[in-house]
Amino acid sequence: xxxxxxxxxxxxxxxxxxxxxxxxxxxxxxxxxxxxxxxxxxxxxxxxxxxxxxxxxxxxxxxxxxxxxxxxxxxxxxxxxxxxxxxxxxxxxxxxxxxxxxxxxxxxxxxxxxxxxxxxxxxxxxxxxxxxxxxxxxxxxxxxxxxxxxxxxxxxxxxxxxxxxxxxxxxxxxxxxxxxxxxxxxxxxxxxxxxxxxxxxxxxxxxxxxxxxxxxxxxxxxxxxxxxxxxxxxxxxxxxxxxxxxxxxxxxxxxxxxxxxxxxxxxxxxxxxxxxxxxxxxxxxxxxxxxxxxxxxxxxxxxxxxxxxxxxxxxxxxxxxxxxxxxxxxxxxxxxxxxxxxxxxxxxxxxxxxxxxxxxxxxxxxxxxxxxxxxxxxxxxxxxxxxxxxxxxxxxxxxxxxxxxxxxxxxxxxxxxxxxx
Amino acid sequence: xxxxxxxxxxxxxxxxxxxxxxxxxxxxxxxxxxxxxxxxxxxxxxxxxxxxxxxxxxxxxxxxxxxxxxxxxxxxxxxxxxxxxxxxxxxxxxxxxxxxxxxxxxxxxxxxxxxxxxxxxxxxxxxxxxxxxxxxxxxxxxxxxxxxxxxxxxxxxxxxxxxxxxxxxxxxxxxxxxxxxxxxxxxxxxxxxxxxxxxxxxxxxxxxxxxxxxxxxxxxxxxxxxxxxxxxxxxxxxxxxxxxxxxxxxxxxxxxxxxxxxxxxxxxxxxxxxxxxxxxxxxxxxxxxxxxxxxxxxxxxxxxxxxxxxxxxxxxxxxxxxxxxxxxxxxxxxxxxxxxxxxxxxxxxxxxxxxxxxxxxxxxxxxxxxxxxxxxxxxxxxxxxxxxxxxxxxxxxxxxxxxxxxxxxxxxxxxxxxxxxxxxxxxxxxxxxxxx
Numbered sequence: 001x002x003x004x005x006x007x008x009x010x011x012x013x014x015x016x017x018x019x020x021x022x023x024x025x026x027x028x029x030x031x032x033x034x035x036x037x038x039x040x041x042x043x044x045x046x047x048x049x050x051x052x053x054x055x056x057x058x059x060x061x062x063x064x065x066x067x068x069x070x071x072x073x074x075x076x077x078x079x080x081x082x083x084x085x086x087x088x089x090x091x092x093x094x095x096x097x098x099x100x101x102x103x104x105x106x107x108x109x110x111x112x113x114x115x116x117x118x119x120x121x122x123x124x125x126x127x128x129x130x131x132x133x134x135x136x137x138x139x140x141x142x143x144x145x146x147x148x149x150x151x152x153x154x155x156x157x158x159x160x161x162x163x164x165x166x167x168x169x170x171x172x173x174x175x176x177x178x179x180x181x182x183x184x185x186x187x188x189x190x191x192x193x194x195x196x197x198x199x200x201x202x203x204x205x206x207x208x209x210x211x212x213x214x215x216x217x218x219x220x221x222x223x224x225x226x227x228x229x230x231x232x233x234x235x236x237x238x239x240x241x242x243x244x245x246x247x248x249x250x251x252x253x254x255x256x257x258x259x260x261x262x263x264x265x266x267x268x269x270x271x272x273x274x275x276x277x278x279x280x281x282x283x284x285x286x287x288x289x290x291x292x293x294x295x296x297x298x299x300x301x302x303x304x305x306x307x308x309x310x311x312x313x314x315x316x317x318x319x320x321x322x323x324x325x326x327x328x329x330x331x332x333x334x335x336x337x338x339x340x341x342x343x344x345x346x347x348x349x350x351x352x353x354x355x356x357x358x359x360x361x362x363x364x365x366x367x368x369x370x371x372x373x374x375x376x377x378x379x380x381x382x383x384x385x386x387x388x389x390x391x392x393x394x395x396x397x398x399x400x401x402x403x404x405x406x407x408x409x410x411x412x413x414x415x416x417x418x419x420x421x
Numbered sequence: 422x423x424x425x426x427x428x429x430x431x432x433x434x435x436x437x438x439x440x441x442x443x444x445x446x447x448x449x450x451x452x453x454x455x456x457x458x459x460x461x462x463x464x465x466x467x468x469x470x471x472x473x474x475x476x477x478x479x480x481x482x483x484x485x486x487x488x489x490x491x492x493x494x495x496x497x498x499x500x501x502x503x504x505x506x507x508x509x510x511x512x513x514x515x516x517x518x519x520x521x522x523x524x525x526x527x528x529x530x531x532x533x534x535x536x537x538x539x540x541x542x543x544x545x546x547x548x549x550x551x552x553x554x555x556x557x558x559x560x561x562x563x564x565x566x567x568x569x570x571x572x573x574x575x576x577x578x579x580x581x582x583x584x585x586x587x588x589x590x591x592x593x594x595x596x597x598x599x600x601x602x603x604x605x606x607x608x609x610x611x612x613x614x615x616x617x618x619x620x621x622x623x624x625x626x627x628x629x630x631x632x633x634x635x636x637x638x639x640x641x642x643x644x645x646x647x648x649x650x651x652x653x654x655x656x657x658x659x660x661x662x663x664x665x666x667x668x669x670x671x672x673x674x675x676x677x678x679x680x681x682x683x684x685x686x687x688x689x690x691x692x693x694x695x696x697x698x699x700x701x702x703x704x705x706x707x708x709x710x711x712x713x714x715x716x717x718x719x720x721x722x723x724x725x726x727x728x729x730x731x732x733x734x735x736x737x738x739x740x741x742x743x744x745x746x747x748x749x750x751x752x753x754x755x756x757x758x759x760x761x762x763x764x765x766x767x768x769x770x771x772x773x774x775x776x777x778x779x780x781x782x783x784x785x786x787x788x789x790x791x792x793x794x795x796x797x798x799x800x801x802x803x804x805x806x807x808x809x810x811x812x813x814x815x816x817x818x819x820x821x822x823x824x825x826x827x828x829x830x831x832x833x834x835x836x837x838x839x840x841x842x843x844x845x846x847x848x849x850x851x852x853x854x855x856x857x
């Protein structure tokens with residue numbers, strides 16, 4: 001693999017695309033400099049970015065709910081396509097998929113935005129702190145019913161998903177552990193009438209020490225500590241994050257990542273760096289690209305200007321709406337991205353993107369001139385298009401009478417090649 | 422400024438103008454659809470071996486297996502069995518102090534100790550006619566309280582470690598004969614994992630009301646769609662890329678099919694507050710299913726998924742809405758089947774990955790449980806009865822005991838399709854007297 005291939009790989013998997021010309025610049029600096037800049041942007045002189053929602057001031061008006069909701073999630077897609085710190089944003093997306101908090105359940109945009117800021121601020125920090133913060137985050141307390149759970153009637157929803165989905169995975173805990181966690185986590189309440197402030201109400205909490213994963217716990221701090229210190233935690237998180245970026249990963253590789261992740265005190269930058277380096281070293285399989293990364297990469301490569309509402313509409317029809325994972329298991333996977341509905345929607349979206357790509361865009365020039373290798377390289381496939389797609393592009397541009405550049409660009413974006421990273 | 426700024430209205434207008442692209446285009450996929458339609462016509466008049474595989478069912482008419490359709494309605498999230506089929510027991514009132522359904526609203530089920538949730542009232546006629554049955558206290562060996570583990574097991578239809586294939590996918594594999602037609606099995610809205618086979622293809626449409634290929638009016642739509650189809654061949658050697666390629670012709674066929682059943686597909690779903698959790702209603706999805714059945718293109722299995730049954734909080738209202746959608750949706754579906762002359766060809770089976778805890782949880786909801794509930798509908802069902810029991814008196818860790826294996830229900834369903842059944846479900850499993 002050449003440096004160009006390696007950088008294109010990192011840009012597809014961890015950055016979700018590059019603007020024209022960036023691949024050349026990064027190739028000169030080299031692969032390890034790129035990984036450094038991704039994992040530690042501050043050291044590379046890339047300034048801290050403010051929240052995509054820093055200047056949002058929503059009026060609490062149900063009539064405006066839909067408009068404001070669209071604006072909220074459109075801002076996120078804009079930020080993803082414009083950020084100079086892409087990794088902290090793709091990792092935040094991973095946590096959005098991991099915790100899977102949905103605005104449809106939370107039903108309060110400022111609270112949802114706080115949650116999204118939280119997973120972005122802590123997403124590349126310390127895993128224990130991230131989980132501790134999420135456990136008493138207003139959005140999560142509403143999402144998995146912590147706010148209605150009391151010592152007298154503990155609600156197990158958060159306790160169960162905390163163990164199964166967020167920290168350890170199935171097979172590493174018992175039903176008794178679920179109950180113990182539920183009891184120890186009681187007492188945290190979202191006060192909707194006080195601007196959705198989170199409060200700890202001692203009389204709703206059951207302080208009786210509970211046996212949990214072989215230790216005694218009586219509050220949220222001890223539950224988070226015990227779970228994060230459990231032997232299964234580093235491997236569970238390392239495996240899931242590695243698969244997010246790399247596809248299938250060998251048990252041996254995950255084991256090594258987990259060991260270093262644990263030794264670092266569950267430091268996520270260590271883990272993410274190991275994952276990216278493993279990927280460059282060949283520990284990776286082809287991945288089916290989800291709709292959000294597909295769309296962000298297409299926008300970056302073409303400079304297309306899509307009206308905000310339409311952008312969310314396209315994502316919805318492809319089956320992945322920011323802010324709305326369909327279940328607590330997160331966004332669906334490969335079978336949904338390959339489903340007929342997503343395939344049809346991808347064709348439509350590709351046509352739309354090509355249509356609103358500026359006439360001056362490199363992508364459109366390359367497509368109009370039949371520079372297929374150049375177009376593939378711009379779309380971060382430096383090895384060129386597949387045989388089938390190449391033949392289809394040639395036939396289309398030879399046979400189509402109207403707007404051949406736009407048609408070829410649409411086809412390239414819709415092609416199966418772009419669905420595989 | 423050279424940037425073109427596209428307004429949503431322009432785009433939707435364009436979409437409206439070209440929504441007929443797939444139907445008017447008449448490409449290769451249309452020929453494929455016609456081919457499969459002709460195939461099923463031949464099957465229907467019994468030219469092939471179908472004459473030897475007919476049975477005589479309750480009505481006395483011989484119905485070839487090839488005319489029979491199975492619809493599996495997945496109620497995802499874990500439907501609360503006890504508030505759906507309410508046991509006549511004081512233990513019910515004890516467990517459900519806040520969630521108890523008022524007795525006067527419940528639907529009496531003749532000859533049983535149960536009454537039904539008012540949302541299912543439109544189905545009472547089917548019960549009384551003996552074409553609706555309930556299976557109570559049902560699950561799989563080692564039934565899990567985890568959504569994901571339980572769903573995996575229910576889709577797989579295997580005990581122990583779930584297989585990579587689904588129970589319906591294995592049936593599609595076993596009956597694969599000649600052309601691998603992806604329209605033989607269609608999932609709408611969800612439940613598609615049960616259709617995963619090793620070889621057989623299936624069509625998966627998450628959102629049928631927004632399913633079309635759109636181009637702009639000034640573009641050569643036919644050329645673009647033909648070129649899109651051309652990217653599918655030759656198949657790449659990489660598995661993932663090949664899968665992305667194979668999805669394209671299957672999609673074009675399915676677009677064609679659904680366009681002919683349900684109009685132009687430009688309808689927009691709601692967003693944000695007030696929108697249904699999990700997408701389209703059972704009523705809408707089932708209406709599309711009825712349309713596909715009436716096309717008679719050889720679709721044998723349809724999975725329909727509706728979600729939102731994970732009622733940890735505010736259960737009374739939510740469950741009412743969900744069951745009313747299912748109840749009225751199914752009743753309308755059967756009405757349409759009857760009007761089209763297809764009613765006797767269809768069996769419907771409901772699934773849900775688990776039942777909920779017997780005791781309510783203090784948040785006006787219920788937590789994950791184990792023992793669950795299924796319904797079966799159709800002329801092939803020996804109905805009007807509850808098989809099994811929602812046994813409140815003998816809870817296991819606070820849950821309804823799992824007394825019956827859902828592979829029994831699956832067996833009835835696969836028998837309806839003509840099997841083979843036992844090898845697919847690691848049987849034989851007791852048919853529980855549910856076959857008419």
